[in-house]
Amino acid sequence: QSPEIGSRTRTRAIMEKYGIRTKKSFGQNFLTDLNVLNNIVAAADITKNDNVIEIGPGIGALTEQLAQAAGEVLALEIDADLIPVLREVLAPYDNVTVLNQDVLAANLPELIQQQFSDPTRPVKVVANLPYYITSPILMNLLASPVNWAAICVMMQKEVAQRLTAKPGTKQYGALTLAIEYQMDAKIAFEVSRKVFVPSPNVDSAIVVLTPRQQPLAVQPFDKQKLFGFIRGCFAHRRKSFWNNLQGVVGKDKTTKDRLAAILDDLQISPQLRPERLSLAQFIELANALHAAKL
Numbered sequence: 001q002s003p004e005i006g007s008r009t010r011t012r013a014i015m016e017k018y019g020i021r022t023k024k025s026f027g028q029n030f031l032t033d034l035n036v037l038n039n040i041v042a043a044a045d046i047t048k049n050d051n052v053i054e055i056g057p058g059i060g061a062l063t064e065q066l067a068q069a070a071g072e073v074l075a076l077e078i079d080a081d082l083i084p085v086l087r088e089v090l091a092p093y094d095n096v097t098v099l100n101q102d103v104l105a106a107n108l109p110e111l112i113q114q115q116f117s118d119p120t121r122p123v124k125v126v127a128n129l130p131y132y133i134t135s136p137i138l139m140n141l142l143a144s145p146v147n148w149a150a151i152c153v154m155m156q157k158e159v160a161q162r163l164t165a166k167p168g169t170k171q172y173g174a175l176t177l178a179i180e181y182q183m184d185a186k187i188a189f190e191v192s193r194k195v196f197v198p199s200p201n202v203d204s205a206i207v208v209l210t211p212r213q214q215p216l217a218v219q220p221f222d223k224q225k226l227f228g229f230i231r232g233c234f235a236h237r238r239k240s241f242w243n244n245l246q247g248v249v250g251k252d253k254t255t256k257d258r259l260a261a262i263l264d265d266l267q268i269s270p271q272l273r274p275e276r277l278s279l280a281q282f283i284e285l286a287n288a289l290h291a292a293k294l
């Protein structure tokens with residue numbers, strides 16, 4: 001079909017024809033640049049062997065490009081007003097299913113089983129995310145028991161920097177570590193705010209997450225508790241690790257003495273700031289505190 005949905009002219013025509021006004025409350029910023037759209041599909045390395053889940057298809061600009069490259073596409077859109085539009089503009093593609101569904105409430109393993117003709121194929125998530133729920137969506141994807149072959153998503157540039165941050169930087173934190181625990185993360189490319197309708201007031205970046213190549217050096221005694229602990233350690237970023245730790249574990253004299261001994265044992269200086277610690281160090285420390293019943 002020509003021109004494609006992601007072109008400015010076609011996007012404008014669709015919005016006009018169906019009387020679409022973008023909704024801020026759903027984070028609607030439609031992408032209108034075919035180059036960027038194609039680069040997203042390329043960054044996700046989509047082939048005809050892939051099942052793709054798209055979160056928030058909007059009016060279908062990315063969905064159309066995915067339909068051309070992938071085996072099958074399942075698009076989950078929360079905005080009921082867009083469903084008839086999507087069904088109509090995507091009618092030429094018989095490998096696309098559009099569902100009116102809040103991704104945060106979706107049972108993804110069940111949808112994969114029900115909606116793809118061969119659920120054993122690699123499943124990739126590709127999306128221009130609604131920015132107001134970027135972290136919850138990522139956390140949900142990672143918490144679900146699906147083995148994602150790739151998660152290739154556009155988000156606010158600052159969040160992309162947090163996901164891919166190195167220890168010792170301002171951006172490094174609980175979110176970085178939650179991602180690193182399961183996935184290798186890289187920024188594929190940055191995207192100017194000008195290519196969206198309407199234009200958001202932040203720049204964007206595409207992040208590609210793929211399953212970790214290197215297994216974790218140390219396993220945590222409990223993943224949930226590990227991340228509760230990590231969040232506690234970053235509660236006051238400007239304080240030293242020692243101060244944060246007391247907030248998590250306790251401030252009485254005996255606890256402090258035992259804590260100091262454990263840190264000494266693991267060769268972690270209490271004066272460091274929490275962003276200096278690697279994931280492996282957080283895991284070792286959480287395990288040691290658990291073993292010491294602290």
Ligand code: SAM
Pocket residue numbers: 026027028029030031032055056057058059060061062063076077078079101102103104127128129130131133
């Ligand atoms: N994919 C389209 C594009 O690139 O032009 C639209 C992207 S727009 C940034 C985000 C989309 O996510 C919107 O269509 C919005 O309605 C949808 N959305 C917002 N919250 C959602 C949720 N909880 N579940 C599913 N879709 C959601």
